[in-house]
């Protein structure tokens with residue numbers, strides 16, 4: 001089966017809005033690819049190349065590890081709930097559901113400006129959230 005290594009642990013994609021003046025292209029890349037090797041990603045709209053420095057790639061690597069740990073804990077997390085207070089009582093929200101529904105945003109300073117990176121995590125198994 002032609003599965004690449006990113007799908008082994010599920011997908012963790014990162015995207016951000018191109019920093020080029022007047023461009024609103026969405027640059028997307030795989031977190032794992034970027035933390036493991038010095039690849040270049042291109043803006044799909046203006047074709048501006050982005051290369052991530054060592055510091056940034058280290059951060060991506062840490063994020064990737066965090067995601068892997070969360071994935072490993074998925075079977076346990078599936079049984080955990082977060083109690084959220086609402087008017088008139090409280091609602092129990094499965095913890096695993098929170099993790100996937102909240103797309104993490106990370107703001108990093110790149111080349112003198114701050115860029116918001118959106119992290120999109122998908123569950124490793126479609127059975128996790130039924």
Ligand SMILES: [Zn+2]
Pocket residue numbers: 018019020023024025043044045046047048
């Ligand atoms: Zn662009």
